[in-house]
Amino acid sequence: MRLTFHGAAGGVTGSQHKLESNGANILLDCGMFQGRRKEAEKKNREMPFPARSIDAVVLSHAHIDHSGRLPLLVQEGFHGPIYTTPATIDLCASMLRDTAHIAESDAAFVNRHHPDDERAEPLYTMADADATMPLFRPVEYRTPTEIAGGLTMESYDAGHILGSSSIVLTDGKTRLAFSGDVGRPGLPIIRDPEPLPPVDYLIMESTYGSRKHPQEGEALGRLEEVVKRTIGRGGRLIIPAFAVGRTQQIVLLLHQLIDEQRIPAVPMFVDSPLAVDVTKTFRAHPECFDEETARYLKEGADPFGFKRLSYVREAEGSKKLNDLRGPFIVISPSGMCEAGRVLHHLMHNVGDPKNTVLITGYQAENTLGRKLLTGMKTVRIFGIPTEVRAEVQSLNELSGHADADELISWMKPMTPTLKRVFLVHGEKEESGPLAARILATYGVEAIPVAPGQIYDL
Ligand SMILES: [Zn+2]
Ligand SMILES: [Zn+2]
Known part of the structure; x- marks a missing residue:
């Protein structure tokens, strides 16, 4: 060989x-x-x-x-x-x-x-x-x-x-x-x-x-903090996330925080046609689930859906989010902010100090995600120099x-x-x-x- x-x-x-x-x-x-x-x-x-x-x-x-x-x-x-x-x-x-x-x-x-x-x-x-x-x-x-x-x-x-x-x-x-x-x-x-x-x-x-990663259990508490602080300022929380896996995990955690009334019930969106399809694929492959998630399904609950959450498939719906008033949470790919709808959300929201960008996974060298994470004050989005005033946080617990x-x-x-x-x-x-x-x-x-x-x- x-x-x-x-x-x-x-x-x-x-x-x-x-x-x-x-x-x-x-x-x-x-x-x-x-x-x-x-x-x-x-x-x-x-x-x-x-x-x-x-x-x-x-x-x-x-x-x-x-x-x-x-x-x-x-x-x-x-x-x-x-x-x-x-x-x-x-x-x-x-x-x-x-x-x-x-x-x-x-x-x-x-x-x-x-x-x-x-x-x-x-x-x-x-x-x-x-x-x-x-x-x-x-x-x-x-x-x-x-x-x-x-x-x-x-x-x-x-x-x-x-x-x-x-x-x-x-x-x-x-x-x-x-x-x-x-x-x-x-x-x-x-x-x-x-x-x-x-x-x-x-x-x-x-x-x-x-x-060494922090313990997995800390993710829920960290997410709670970031959501509360951002909503307290009346801001938007932009969560760039891989459509596969990371999005479904964040949805599960938000589901749990809402169930336990630990965060206010603001509108939440998964903005990606891909994430919509992928979530369907997840539901079609219970043979890959761990025991806990399999049990969830058996009890008839949908781990990937709840009342405050909307899945946005069409580009029109995505654009409408720009005009939405009041705080909200949007989860959108790509995870490293290299492509996809999250770029539009970042372009519209990184300039406002009320908002937060929550990075949720590994950011490769020279990606926009890595630049935000290392605190660059001006980044290029679609080739346009854009000032970063929003808070930038990361949630490595879900790696x-x-x-x-x-x-x-x-x-x-x-x-x-x-x-x-x-x-x-x-x-x-x-x-x-x-x-x-x-x-x-x-x-x-x-x-x-x-x-x-x-x-x-
Ligand atoms: Zn991988
Ligand atoms: Zn890989």
Whole structure:
């Protein structure tokens, strides 16, 4: 087996690793780069190999930084199978179309506002996203499945988002595990990460390789504080959130706060057609739920809906929110403030000190979310310099990624036979310290990989 690291190597986004086995080329993930716009744009457009040379794709989960360039791969000539879990396929059906739609409308917006600049073209179109869906092949958890190049794959629940998986690949001699994104025990809705069997090599994410998360239980109290303070000022609370997972978690927490009468009953909106579709997908996959959420359903309660909450599908409804008087809460993607409706909400609201922006997940370097989080006073939104006067807060308690301690204990069952770990999906400041810790704890060499590096296994 030979591994080449193409994306999420030395950074978090653009997850893409190529595995060669017996003359077949298998791609592990085909994700999108996010970050400095022009730079990410360029990286996204340049596939580092001919798309036709790829025989199959194995996809860890539906997040766009893992799945987002599949339509581009198809547009460039890939027509092999894409293996992943049934829930991931359903999520991709909405997410890839949504990404295409956003790319199309962002390009149109830029072209309208900067008619003199070079014409902006979307990375891919809705038609490319539609052409991708028939290539998906469902693989259930813990079901060994033959793919290409004499390889067998078996996936395990990664506990990160609905349908997320960690995958073990073997040619009968060598066993390689790919962590995908590793979740955490105790997250709302989904199950805890499953242990993997012993393997020879491990490709592991390192998003929070040097950090420790606050306890999960504190999220509710922190959210309560932020809501009360913002509403007390008569302001609006803008919550940029991933449409998949994070949005449903925030809705659950707000539901709980309202039920317990801990926050005033102001209007609340989930503003995203994608989040509407994804919430439907969640309801369709109770097999992925943890016991607590399954019980909720059994009792006939809808964990994702309550009286004060409206789901906004149409763009008209979204625009109307700008004119709404009085305080309200809006949850809207994208999570890193890179695209989508949240950009319009930010453009209209970051200038007012009454309002709050609540960041709810990891913000990659150079994203608008990271800039807000680090306290930049002027940011560019749709290319327009915009002053930031609103309060900016973050809620890291809901992180979908294991922290350093959790990664170390998650990998333990694999270590008896482990020869080497490749650290991906993390900035150097995170993967470096994690590599040192893996060596100290298990005596196993761990390498923070760089783009383009090749290893023979
Ligand atoms: Zn993810
Ligand atoms: Zn990721």
